[in-house]
Amino acid sequence: MFVPRKTESQPHWTDQDGIKIYTITVHDAAVDQSRFSERLNTVKQAKALPWAETAAFTIFHEGAGFLYLILAWWGNDNELFTSVSVLTEEGWVEDPGRFSFCVYDLEVFWAERNIYIDTLYCATPDIQKYREQRMGEE
Secondary structure: OOOOOEEEOOOOOEOOOOOEEEEEEOOOOOOOOHHHHHHHHHHHHHHOOOHHHOOEEEEEEEOOOOEEEEEEEEEOOOEEEEEEEEEEOOEEEOOOOOOOOOOOOHHHHHHHHHHHHHHOOOOOOOHHHHHHOOOOOO
16 A cells, blocks of 8 residues: 655755755655665766766665665656666665666656756756756756
8 A cells, every 4th residue: 555655855965976866765764875875876887877967866765675776867858767776685686677666756756857847858958957956846
């Protein structure tokens, strides 16, 4: 049964390349972002994109059974690419046949879609403006 989860982001929640950070948790406590940082860097290195110039966001999601790291980035004018990593007993796994983003993450995806349209997929694209806007502020 669906029960809303705590979703947060702050203007200063970005990584070193300007990727926006959101957190989602099944718990009441704040998400410990340090549990996700190393994996985020590993995924970014594997994708080898110019991250400082790429509109992107990540979700650090503490689910009921696993930790999920969703990295999403915009490319090809209007396409959203995604990578989902899950911390299993064997370590972090990126396996689209086993794991994906879920219903709780879609709220962030919808907000980011609207922010992208307003700030980058428009007549005067502005990546800084994109990076400053968060869910609930659009």
